[in-house]
Amino acid sequence: MFHHSDELQYDVTVEEPDPEFAKLLQQAIGGAEGEMRVALQYMFQAFAVPADKGEYRTMLMETAAEELGHIEMLATAVSKNLQGAPEADRERAREDPVIAAMMDSGQPRQALSAGLHAMPVDSNGVPFDGNCVVASGNLAADMQANVMAESTGRLLASRLWEMTDDPGMKDMLSYLIARDTMHQNQWRVVLEEAFEDHMPIPGSFPQEEENQEFNYAFMSTHRDDREDPEMPWTQGESPDGKGEFSFTDQPGGGTADLEAVIEEMHNEVN
Known part of the structure; x- marks a missing residue:
């Protein structure tokens, strides 16, 4: 009211x-x-x-x-x-x-x-x-x-x-x-x-179910290898107190190619 x-x-x-x-x-x-x-x-x-x-x-x-x-x-x-x-x-x-x-x-x-x-x-x-x-x-x-x-x-x-x-x-x-x-x-x-x-939000999700290798890793997307810049977000304890920051590269894997298309969508590709 x-x-x-x-x-x-x-x-x-x-x-x-x-x-x-x-x-x-x-x-x-x-x-x-x-x-x-x-x-x-x-x-x-x-x-x-x-x-x-x-x-x-x-x-x-x-x-x-x-x-x-x-x-x-x-x-x-x-x-x-x-x-x-x-x-x-x-x-x-x-x-x-x-x-x-x-x-x-x-x-x-x-x-x-x-x-x-x-x-x-x-x-x-x-x-x-x-x-x-x-x-x-x-x-x-x-x-x-x-x-x-x-x-x-x-x-x-x-x-x-x-x-x-x-x-x-x-x-x-x-x-x-x-x-x-x-x-x-x-x-x-x-x-x-x-x-x-x-923290992290949502706090109700079981954190052990997330990928433990990457949940506190700052990920470099540079093409060439880089050394850890040793910044507060790449090392030391995380603000939520549940992990230690680290520095890593993108893991890589698989391709973005589609194996098939849905026929009903009529997406012909020549």
């Missing part, structure tokens, strides 16, 4: 509307690093949490709802940036300066399809794709994906912060960057406290 308030999660102000920056902000809404991705990711992860792990479901749903609030903030920022045009555009535009600025530096569809408002697309106008949502049903794996999602989200917000001089936009992005900091640490705590003994 969700409840909505008319109040934004954090104040959004724009002092000098910038249609081009509105286009860039769309990446933070509907891009692979954006808020639609993490809101749905945390929500669908929560749906898979069993009843006896309710504290994780609550945490995931709380954070998913927070991310929905971030979408609302960013959509408001996009609209406010599209509601006026920079002074330079006003001076040179013979017709509606907002539309002129949109056609010159923004996304035409934001005017043509959305009436100068945000859309569920990325900065190139590509519709949001749920295929970027990671919800595997394995909490340990999902936490790893969440750290990555918040890391790339914080990177995007930091880049956007550098691309604007508007004080209001910098303030909003500073808030979003701070929340990404919290969420990165939040997921890492879960990984380190609850899933320390679940």
